[in-house]
Amino acid sequence: MIVLGIETSCDETGVAVVEDGQIRANLLTSQTDLHARFGGVVPELASRQHLVSLNFLLAQALDEAGLRFADLDGIAVTIGPGLVGALLVGVAAAKSLASVLDIPLIGVNHLEGHVEAAFLERPELQPPVIALIVSGGHTMITQLHDHGVFEILGSTIDDAAGEAFDKIARFIGLGFPGGPAIDALAVHGNADAYRFPRALMNDGTYDFSFSGLKTAVIRWIRERQDAGEEIDAGDLAASFQEAVVDVQVAKTLRAAEERRVSTVVVAGGVAANSRLRERMHSEGGAKGLTIVQPSPALCTDNGAMIAAAGIRRLARGERTSFDVSANPNLALA
Ligand code: KG4
Ligand code: ZN
Secondary structure: OEEEEEEOOOOEEEEEEEEOOEEEEEEEEEOHHHHHOOOOOOHHHHHHHHHHHHHHHHHHHHHHHOOOHHHOOEEEEEEEOOOHHHHHHHHHHHHHHHHHHOOOEEEEEHHHHHHHHHHHHOOOOOOOEEEEEEOOOOEEEEEEEEOOEEEEEEEEOOOOHHHHHHHHHHHOOOOOOHHHHHHHHHOOOOOOOOOOOOOOOOOOOOOEOOHHHHHHHHHHHHHHHHOOOOOOHHHHHHHHHHHHHHHHHHHHHHHHHHOOOOEEEEEOHHHHOHHHHHHHHHHHHHOOOEEEOOOHHHHOOOHHHHHHHHHHHHHOOOOOOOOOOOOOOOOOO
C-alpha cells in the first residue's frame, strides 16, 4: 500500500511517500529562518509559506520515490492539533488530490503520527506501548493499547516541554527554536551546577508542569545578573535541561512499571533531545524495558509519520469524509 503523507500543522511543511512501512521519500522545508526574527512561529506567515512550499514538495516527493500520482493508494493528512490556518493548507491540498485521483482521504491526528514514527523504524514493535509524547505544543504520557487506540495517563497542566525549552532559550538569547540550541549548549555544561524545581515529581500522577520551572529559571538569572555574578551558560542550559528530563524519565518509567508494559516509545520534537535519549535508554534499559526512540529526523515534525499513521488506518478500512475540517484542538483520546 502506497500512501502520501502531508504535514502542515505548524512551521514545517512535510511531504512523504511511504510504502508498507518503508519510507520512499520524506521531504521537509523548514520555516525556521522565516520565524526566527520574531522569536516564535507567526501563524499567518506559516500558512502562507506552506502554500508556497507544498506544490514543489509534492512533485519532488513523487519524483524521489520514482512514482506517479496514479500509483498512490491514499492521501493522509494532519487534521489537528495545530495552527488552524496552517492545517487548512494541508487539508485543502489533501482533499483536492484525493478527490481528483479518486482515492481515500485519511485524516490523521498529529500526535498519533509522532508515535507511529517509532513503528516505522522498528516494524517488529507491537502495542501495547507506553508513549511519552513531548513536543512544542504537547507533553503527555499515553498508553497505546492498539494502533490508533490511546489512553491518556497524564499531561502538562500548563506549558509543554518544548515550549519551556523555547522560552528559556529566547530569554538567554539563543534564538528559535530553542530546544536544539539548549541541547547543544548543555553538552559542555554541568547538570548539577544549579538546582531548579522538579514540579509534580512525586505527586503520584502522570501530569507535568513546566511553567514554574520557567519562572524559577528566569528569576534566578535576574537575581544573578543584579548581583553582578557570572553565569556559565553551559551549566545553566544543562541544569535547566536536567530538571525537565528528570521528571519526564521518572514519570514515564513509572507508568511502564505500574501498567506492566515493557515497551516505551519516546516521541515528538523534544524526543530528539540528547540528554532525554541517553537517560531513557540507560535507566529504562536498567529496568529491563525496551526503549524506542525514533531517529531525530523522525522525532520532529515530518510527513512520513503522517503517512505511516495513514497506512494503518487505511489498512483497517478507515476513510475520512471530505467534509472533514482542520481541528486545532483535535483530541487524541
Ligand atoms: O514535534 P515538533 O517538531 O513540533 C510540534 O509538534 O510542536 O516539536 C518542536 C519542539 C520545539 O519546542 C523544539 O524546541 C523542540 O521540539 N526540540 C527540542 C530538540 N529538538 C527540537 N527540544 C529539546 N532538545 C532538542 N534536541
Ligand atoms: Zn509535532
